[in-house]
Amino acid sequence: MTSFYLAGKRVWVAGHRGMAGSAIARRLARENCEMVTATRSELDLLRQAHVDAWMADRKIDVVFLAAATVGGIMANATRPAEFLYDNLTIESNIIHAAWQTGVKKLLFLGSSCIFPRLAEQPMREEALLTGALEPTNESYAIAKIAGIKLCQAFRRQYGCDFVSVMPTNLYGPGDRYDAEGGHVVAALIMKIHAAKAAASPTVELWGTGKPRREFLYSEDLADACVFVMKNYSEEMFLNVGTGVDMTILELAQRIAAIIGWTGTFTFETSKPDGMPRKVMDVSRLRNMGWVAPTSFETGMKEAYDWYVANVPGPYAMTT
Numbered sequence: 001m002t003s004f005y006l007a008g009k010r011v012w013v014a015g016h017r018g019m020a021g022s023a024i025a026r027r028l029a030r031e032n033c034e035m036v037t038a039t040r041s042e043l044d045l046l047r048q049a050h051v052d053a054w055m056a057d058r059k060i061d062v063v064f065l066a067a068a069t070v071g072g073i074m075a076n077a078t079r080p081a082e083f084l085y086d087n088l089t090i091e092s093n094i095i096h097a098a099w100q101t102g103v104k105k106l107l108f109l110g111s112s113c114i115f116p117r118l119a120e121q122p123m124r125e126e127a128l129l130t131g132a133l134e135p136t137n138e139s140y141a142i143a144k145i146a147g148i149k150l151c152q153a154f155r156r157q158y159g160c161d162f163v164s165v166m167p168t169n170l171y172g173p174g175d176r177y178d179a180e181g182g183h184v185v186a187a188l189i190m191k192i193h194a195a196k197a198a199a200s201p202t203v204e205l206w207g208t209g210k211p212r213r214e215f216l217y218s219e220d221l222a223d224a225c226v227f228v229m230k231n232y233s234e235e236m237f238l239n240v241g242t243g244v245d246m247t248i249l250e251l252a253q254r255i256a257a258i259i260g261w262t263g264t265f266t267f268e269t270s271k272p273d274g275m276p277r278k279v280m281d282v283s284r285l286r287n288m289g290w291v292a293p294t295s296f297e298t299g300m301k302e303a304y305d306w307y308v309a310n311v312p313g314p315y316a317m318t319t
């Protein structure tokens, strides 16, 4: 196992305002490094020249590449141009500039949607590019696959120490609480919280409730990213997750229990299910010594408390 030290290094978290990036920024506070961030008005990640100049000026040693255009199943399905163009451009600009400016190490964050729609479950890293992608998130998946390939190509051709991780579905503080465009956990927290406040007996789920998903707490992802940055330097990307999945209906029932709402769920079957099952084989990372430390109930309670404290809404209330 290789060892890379963050202490004394200048570390840029690209995307520090998002759920994954903000968790990495919080986690880095425990490392003895100098963290650098840039707001959207300071640095336009869609402009190669801006990224080149900014990175050269800041003399960045290490990059956590968490900047991306993200969203749930409907955002992916209805805004494919943004998901493809933005993500391809952001990752290309940063990876190219990292090479040009002599960055010592870069970690790229992808997504479990890179795997084929009907990949064997749990999905091993080797399943990449063995079948057709899930149509609802094909644009995002293609962009993230390109990110993996960029890291591998820059490693092969120029010897850059660029590595990639593929996180499973995430939840946590700073998630996008947007009922239409967000991911399922954020949407369900919003809907169930509102149903409780309004004493409403039903909540609508999209699709059939039968797809199976795996959920990782964003703070655990951040811990894994720091672990991989310090201990891994190979071409193959690493899956990051819990290795445990549940149906969407079970997810909704477990969130309802945490929120304290006891109604019933209905199904809006005109909305897509997406991939029938998506659970990671996490044995590579486990064999290196990392497992997700936070239980679903603990992480989800923290995510819900963050929502109540930080997202004002028509049904804002304290728990």
Ligand code: GFB
Pocket (backbone or CB within 6 Å): 071, 072, 073, 074, 076, 111, 112, 113, 136, 137, 140, 168, 169, 170, 179, 181, 182, 183, 184, 185, 187, 188, 204, 205, 206, 207, 208, 211, 213, 248, 271, 272, 273, 274, 275
């Ligand atoms: O998290 P999610 O939007 O995306 O949806 P994916 C997961 C599942 O939850 C789907 C169902 O089967 C949805 O039909 N679902 C039920 C809901 N109710 C709701 C709801 O109110 N809102 C939402 N959003 N879903 C994402 C990709 O796929 O996976 C992303 O679209 C990313 O790009 C992420 O790759 C990891 O899990 O289907």
